[in-house]
Amino acid sequence: MTLPTDPAGNLAALIRCPSVTPIEGGALSTLETMLKPLGFSVERPVFSEDGTPDIENLYARRSGNGPHLMFAGHTDVVPVGDEASWTHPPFAAEIAKGEMFGRGAVDMKGGIACFIAAVARHLGSKGGLKGSVSLLITGDEEGPAINGTTKLLEWAAAKGEKWDASIVGEPTNPDTLGDMIKIGRRGSLSGSIIVNGRQGHAAYPQLADNPVRGLMTLVDALLHPVFDSGTKDFQPTNLEVTSIDVGNPATNVIPAKATATFNIRFNDTWTAETIQAEIHNRLDKAAKRKKYRAGKTTLVDYELVWRDRPSHVFLTRDDRLIEALSGSVKAVIGRKPALSTSGGTSDARFIKDYCPVVEFGLVGKTMHMVDERVALADLETLTQIYQRFIEDWFERGIP
Numbered sequence: 001m002t003l004p005t006d007p008a009g010n011l012a013a014l015i016r017c018p019s020v021t022p023i024e025g026g027a028l029s030t031l032e033t034m035l036k037p038l039g040f041s042v043e044r045p046v047f048s049e050d051g052t053p054d055i056e057n058l059y060a061r062r063s064g065n066g067p068h069l070m071f072a073g074h075t076d077v078v079p080v081g082d083e084a085s086w087t088h089p090p091f092a093a094e095i096a097k098g099e100m101f102g103r104g105a106v107d108m109k110g111g112i113a114c115f116i117a118a119v120a121r122h123l124g125s126k127g128g129l130k131g132s133v134s135l136l137i138t139g140d141e142e143g144p145a146i147n148g149t150t151k152l153l154e155w156a157a158a159k160g161e162k163w164d165a166s167i168v169g170e171p172t173n174p175d176t177l178g179d180m181i182k183i184g185r186r187g188s189l190s191g192s193i194i195v196n197g198r199q200g201h202a203a204y205p206q207l208a209d210n211p212v213r214g215l216m217t218l219v220d221a222l223l224h225p226v227f228d229s230g231t232k233d234f235q236p237t238n239l240e241v242t243s244i245d246v247g248n249p250a251t252n253v254i255p256a257k258a259t260a261t262f263n264i265r266f267n268d269t270w271t272a273e274t275i276q277a278e279i280h281n282r283l284d285k286a287a288k289r290k291k292y293r294a295g296k297t298t299l300v301d302y303e304l305v306w307r308d309r310p311s312h313v314f315l316t317r318d319d320r321l322i323e324a325l326s327g328s329v330k331a332v333i334g335r336k337p338a339l340s341t342s343g344g345t346s347d348a349r350f351i352k353d354y355c356p357v358v359e360f361g362l363v364g365k366t367m368h369m370v371d372e373r374v375a376l377a378d379l380e381t382l383t384q385i386y387q388r389f390i391e392d393w394f395e396r397g398i399p
Contacts (some may be wrong), residue, residue, distance in 0.1 A: 002200065003037060004120050007114045011100060011105065013093075014032075014075065014113055015092075015105060020077055021140065022143055028057075028058045035060045040060040040061060047152070055139050055143075056075070057151075059135070061134040064128065064132050066129075068163045069093050069164065069166070070163040071137045074142065076139040076142050077103045077104040078142050090102055097375045106361070108361055115169055122390050146255060148347070150350045157354065164355060166351045168357060173362065179337055180237070180339075181325055181338070185311070185341060186267055188311040190264075190308055193215065193218050194225040194302060195211040196256070196301040197210055200252055210254045212255065213261055213293050214293060215290070218300060223239065226298055227239070227270075227275075227278070228270075231268055237265065237269055237270065240264075268315065312349060318358075320393075322391070323359055328392055362374055363375075
């Protein structure tokens with residue numbers, strides 16, 4: 001029986017599965033076919049919730065005596081966009097000039113393909129593992145993330161699963177393989193400010209109350225002053241207004257309502273609760289100001305709606321895990337990666353409640369783009385790093 005030791009072959013098989021969220025597309029079946037010959041037990045639970053699509057997930061474990069390492073990732077991918085703009089079909093896994101093209105090549109079927117190849121090579125050379133390895137793979141990372149990793153973790157924990165550490169195979173490297181390991185993430189919170197005004201004719205503003213003026217006052221309060229100047233481990237907290245809308249096609253009508261949507265990425269100066277309180281406080285104070293509403297005696301009539309669930313800030317402090325991965329990168333490519341908390345959120349935000357977690361994968365330059373692709377040389381190098389990490393982490397043992 002041929003074992004899945006070739007990361008490029010593994011990735012090609014996965015790319016050819018059109019697993020655009022929430023469709024499984026054959027990707028989990030392909031993983032199961034790869035993992036069972038390696039001695040993994042495989043389960044594929046489906047989770048549901050009203051108002052969201054059902055999601056099939058995969059949990060595979062190869063059991064042994066010793067510590068338990070989890071590899072986490074996702075086989076779902078974002079839509080291809082304009083397929084005619086691709087120079088190679090997005091689900092064909094074609095190779096050109098040393099690169100494999102396809103949706104999910106780097107985000108993140110490539111990371112999964114390399115980890116499986118690393119485990120297969122380790123078993124081929126060592127004959128076994130000094131502990132247990134599991135793969136926790138969702139089909140809902142690129143979607144609402146409701147029926148995926150968070151429920152899969154709860155399901156596995158309820159069955160008695162416990163992990164000593166986890167590595168998430170997201171594409172963490174900005175430019176070249178080995179640039180960066182993610183050891184934490186900023187928190188993320190989104191909301192909408194809805195300002196109610198009074199509709200009227202643009203030529204008679206005294207008879208109306210323009211909600212855009214009130215909204216400008218509130219948005220100004222969220223953008224200035226800055227929330228903080230950053231911390232030792234994190235960038236400064238940053239708020240971005242991502243949408244402003246009045247739903248008004250007429251140029252001579254003052255609208256009745258104006259809405260601004262924002263997202264804030266916050267560091268460990270804050271918790272989700274304290275940053276929410278700070279935003280409420282800023283808006284309440286700003287609602288009394290007259291900067292853009294001369295002659296108005298009423299407060300800005302607004303409501304604040306929080307959207308989705310907050311993602312909490314976290315920082316991994318497990319030296320054994322970080323040193324094993326950092327040392328493995330240096331052993332393979334000759335230099336140590338930077339340790340970073342930059343970027344957006346990932347499913348590591350759920351895993352950190354169960355065990356220490358770090359993130360390391362391929363170069364993310366082409367993720368979500370037309371012509372997403374990965375260098376074949378990077379697939380081989382990442383496989384070697386993962387294999388070295390598996391050996392090193394299990395050799396270190398649990399302190």
